[in-house]
Amino acid sequence: MSEAALTIKNLSAGIAxxxxxxxxxxxxxxAGEVHGLVGMSGAGKSMVGRCVLGILPAKVAIxxxxxxxxxxxxxxxxxRQRRRIGAGMALIPQDPLSALNxxxxxxxxxxxxxxxxxxxxxxxxxxRALALLHEVHIRDPQSVLRRYPHELSGxxxxxxxxxxxxxxxxxxxxxxxxxxxxDVTVQKQILRLIRDLQRxxxxxxxxxxHDLGVVAKICNSVTVLNAGRIVEQAPxxxxxxxxxxxxxxxxxxxxxxxxxxGGAVG
Amino acid sequence: MITRIxxxxxxxxxxxxxxxxxxxxxxxxxxxxxxxMMIPPGADADVVARLYAQYGLDKPILTQFVIWAGQxxxxxxxxxxxxxxxxxxxxxxxxxxxxxxxxxxxxxxxxLGGALAVFGTRYAGRAGEAVVDGLTGFILSxxxxxxxxxxxxxxxxxxxxxxxxxxxxxxxxxxLASDFILTESFLRLRWGVTADILAHMTMPAVALALPLAAMxxxxxxxxxxxxMAQDYALLSRVKGFSRWHVIVAExxxxxxxxxxxxxxxxxxxxxxGTVLIEKIFSYPGIGSLAIDAVVNRDLPLIQGLILTFAVLxxxxxxxxxxxxxxxxxxxxxx
Numbered sequence: 001m002s003e004a005a006l007t008i009k010n011l012s013a014g015i016a017x018x019x020x021x022x023x024x025x026x027x028x029x030x031a032g033e034v035h036g037l038v039g040m041s042g043a044g045k046s047m048v049g050r051c052v053l054g055i056l057p058a059k060v061a062i063x064x065x066x067x068x069x070x071x072x073x074x075x076x077x078x079x080r081q082r083r084r085i086g087a088g089m090a091l092i093p094q095d096p097l098s099a100l101n102x103x104x105x106x107x108x109x110x111x112x113x114x115x116x117x118x119x120x121x122x123x124x125x126x127x128r129a130l131a132l133l134h135e136v137h138i139r140d141p142q143s144v145l146r147r148y149p150h151e152l153s154g155x156x157x158x159x160x161x162x163x164x165x166x167x168x169x170x171x172x173x174x175x176x177x178x179x180x181x182x183d184v185t186v187q188k189q190i191l192r193l194i195r196d197l198q199r200x201x202x203x204x205x206x207x208x209x210h211d212l213g214v215v216a217k218i219c220n221s222v223t224v225l226n227a228g229r230i231v232e233q234a235p236x237x238x239x240x241x242x243x244x245x246x247x248x249x250x251x252x253x254x255x256x257x258x259x260x261x262g263g264a265v266g
Numbered sequence: 267m268i269t270r271i272x273x274x275x276x277x278x279x280x281x282x283x284x285x286x287x288x289x290x291x292x293x294x295x296x297x298x299x300x301x302x303m304m305i306p307p308g309a310d311a312d313v314v315a316r317l318y319a320q321y322g323l324d325k326p327i328l329t330q331f332v333i334w335a336g337q338x339x340x341x342x343x344x345x346x347x348x349x350x351x352x353x354x355x356x357x358x359x360x361x362x363x364x365x366x367x368x369x370x371x372x373x374x375x376x377x378l379g380g381a382l383a384v385f386g387t388r389y390a391g392r393a394g395e396a397v398v399d400g401l402t403g404f405i406l407s408x409x410x411x412x413x414x415x416x417x418x419x420x421x422x423x424x425x426x427x428x429x430x431x432x433x434x435x436x437x438x439x440x441x442l443a444s445d446f447i448l449t450e451s452f453l454r455l456r457w458g459v460t461a462d463i464l465a466h467m468t469m470p471a472v473a474l475a476l477p478l479a480a481m482x483x484x485x486x487x488x489x490x491x492x493x494m495a496q497d498y499a500l501l502s503r504v505k506g507f508s509r510w511h512v513i514v515a516e517x518x519x520x521x522x523x524x525x526x527x528x529x530x531x532x533x534x535x536x537x538x539g540t541v542l543i544e545k546i547f548s549y550p551g552i553g554s555l556a557i558d559a560v561v562n563r564d565l566p567l568i569q570g571l572i573l574t575f576a577v578l579x580x581x582x583x584x585x586x587x588x589x590x591x592x593x594x595x596x597x598x599x600x
Binding site: 053054055058059083084086087089090091093094095098099100101102103104109112113116117148150161 | 390391496497498500501502503504505506507508516519520593594595596
């Protein structure tokens with residue numbers, strides 16, 4: 001196994017003077033690997049992603065544990081330094097509609113991060129944005145750059161966001177249910193796109209999802225979360241071969257099987 | 267766009283006609299007699315009758331209205347009874363003072379309200395937000411004219427920082443061509459005069475601006491909170507931008523849209539607020555003119571002024587409507 005891009009140890013987080021959300025979560029994502037983080041809504045899987053990215057909601061705080069990224073401890077780091085370290089990370093968000101600012105053109109939303117992180121000029125950044133849109137197979141990228149988000153379809157918006165996530169060659173990308181808000185045909189294309197880009201760029205991916213079908217297609221290893229605790233952690237082949245924990249088996253039972261008509265859960 | 271502006275202007279015509287009728291009837295139905303205000307008690311009945319005839323007040327209301335409306339359509343709103351000048355000229359000479367005061371107050375309100383909202387959002391859930399909430403609550407609970415009186419005592423008398431009355435220092439002549447003396451003195455680079463006018467305007471403008479600023483701060487802060495919870499704001503922080511940057515460069519413009527629609531109406535209250543504030547600060551605008559007109563039962567002047575206020579309200583609402591399209595690209599192609 002190669003060197004880990006991200007190592008989380010015993011991570012706990014909770015609402016101030018309220019319930020705990022994460023109980024001692026540990027996982028590691030190797031460089032260039034796709035690690036799935038699976039669980040029901042409210043299991044805390046997105047919260048893990050937000051801990052890693054440093055964008056916890058105001059009332060939630062990390063109460064213990066460690067997050068190591070690029071050789072540095074992120075827990076307890078000052079915000080200013082944290083923002084600098086963040087250059088090595090990116091996010092592919094869940095809802096491509098609300099993840100793009102409705103009042104800014106695509107080009108400015110793609111280039112702002114490049115200008116900040118890479119320190120390049122607006123012209124250079126725009127040229128790079130164009131190349132990235134080519135890479136995510138957007139037709140007529142030149143005109144897409146000039147448009148506003150409401151002028152693009154959901155799939156195109158998600159492609160723009162994926163292109164932006166890869167813009168600064170991050171070591172780690174957190175993908176937070178990137179296909180949930182899309183319809184099924186688009187889901188498949190987007191999933192393949194993420195996998196292809198992840199492979200060609202050699203990026204480590206923490207893939208948050210509730211969909212075990214997606215996990216089977218894209219992930220190397222999986223962590224199954226329930227109520228903020230890890231219930232199972234294994235390579236994909238193993239967990240699909242013989243899920244050990246009853247909760248994992250229940251998740252499998254709840255996954256619609258497209259190859260068995262009538263067997264799907266409604 | 268142009269057709270939309272034209273149709274809105276056409277819609278304004280029946281509104282103005284309605285206001286004209288309402289005001290015309292109201293000022294004649296409510297007790298109070300303009301002629302009685304002009305002459306000493308116990309005057310000769312002949313004199314009274316002549317004065318009634320002179321101002322056309324002896325005719326039936328309907329006839330009076332037809333005469334007045336006919337002249338009004340030609341831009342002639344009659345003679346002021348108490349000031350013995352043409353109403354139209356009188357209003358146009360005092361309107362610029364009010365417009366400059368309202369514009370200054372609205373600018374202050376937007377800047378102050380915006381700053382409070384941004385500050386409160388940056389420190390959401392912490393002491394900074396509580397301070398902003400407390401402050402806006404306090405400001406809102408005191409009406410503008412009380413702020414005006416408090417400022418006169420505080421910064422006019424106890425700590426005389428600002429002049430308490432008028433629009434400019436009367437000891438020198440302005441020598442300006444228009445009545446927009448703030449704008450004109452600034453454009454002519456006579457900034458000493460500009461500073462003097464601003465000093466005179468500061469207290470009335472701040473008194474007018476405070477309640478509006480607090481209202482803007484409240485609405486803007488809650489819509490900023492909504493925007494900051496959107497994924498694009500989170501994504502911007504992941505990209506590496508500071509909270510300040512995310513608030514000002516990403517969320518503010520989107521949060522401004524509901525804020526304009528919710529507080530836009532308040533700007534018209536600002537115009538209404540000038541009536542008391544101008545009187546308190548002896549500021550020579552149409553607000554103080556309106557109070558004098560009412561006190562003297564100066565019917566033609568009251569009618570002219572209320573129509574002026576109505577036109578201002580309609581124009582402000584029109585401007586607000588079109589500012590949405592400026593803020594929200596989704597509305598531009600609709």
